[in-house]
Amino acid sequence: MSIVKKALATMGIGAATVDTVLDKTSYQAGERINGVVYIKGGKVEQFVDAIYLSLHTSFIKVSDDRKYTNTATIVQERLNEPFTIKEGEKIELPFTIVIPHDAPLTISNTRVWVTTGMDIKNAVDPTDLDYIEVQPNSLTNAILTSIESLGFRLREVECEAASNAYGQRYPFLQEFEFVPTSGEFRGKLDELELTFLNQNETNAEILFQVDRSARGLRGLLSEALEMDESFIRMTITEHDRLVLGEKIGTLIRRFI
Known part of the structure; x- marks a missing residue:
């Protein structure tokens, strides 16, 4: 393994990538999200600790008469056990995650999104983000x-x-x-x-x-x-x- 390639991968250059494709973009609270996580190996072999899927939203917090926007995790699931992805290897990981019935509805300024994260030891963790619409049950x-x-x-x-x-x-x-x-x-x-x-x-x-x-x-x-x-x-x-x-x-x- 090239020392230069390995060093670049730790900085996210030439490292493994992740891309999530959802079955659709609009869901009802309580519905299942189905999709596939596509993982592509980079220019070096890397050890993947975990791939996780999270559902997020943002909310307003007032402090000292000022408004701040914070992010909250609605649900998070780990999709796999640790594994090694080889140089240039392609892996498809189907998944299902349930939107809770009490998830916020995407009305007015409320936004909800799915984040896919991949934990790679001693490297920049690649992520993917997809916005979805959440309708009332x-x-x-x-x-x-x-x-x-x-x-x-x-x-x-x-x-x-x-x-x-x-x-x-x-x-x-x-x-x-x-x-x-x-x-x-x-x-x-x-x-x-x-x-x-x-x-x-x-x-x-x-x-x-x-x-x-x-x-x-x-x-x-x-x-x-x-x-x-x-x-x-x-x-x-x-x-x-x-x-x-x-x-x-x-x-x-x-x-x-």
Whole structure:
């Protein structure tokens, strides 16, 4: 083995490369991603410790009145045991990875991507990145649609840093901000914020934040003291699907 080639490979020059091809680019939360990782040996033989696939997103964290963008890992899986790839060798590694039901949805500015990494001892680790679209599963879609049927419009969606006080798995929560544009809640609410705390195929634990409109002196005082907001935690199941609009509407009316 050429000493020069080996030295260059440690710097990533002439080293092994990795390229991931996904079966498609748009998925539903809870769906499986199928694909193939294509590995090509470089100009020298190299020892590969691991190949791993990760699902990532970004979220906003506020510190000292400044906003920062952080990256979070949603799920990560190791695809292989250690092996040696020879000079110029080509390897195909099929894989399947499941998108969790509580993965953030790619709405508004939210982005989700798949990263493929290859750990090579004493060398620059090659990586590959692929953006994907994550759509809501059936129950989540029904919940969002039911809120819109009550006269709300989705105004903004953002992933924000959060403590683990609500028992979520990730260092962030995805917040959906709705505003009433028609119907009985227009003029009574400033906005309705929804956060999914825990989700699976048949259940969704939700945190609602009801922000009432200021009406009269008392209302203005409450707004100034931030007493015009109510937080409601509830669980919705598949059995609620036919009465979702009624159930959510009844809940909101208790706080206006």
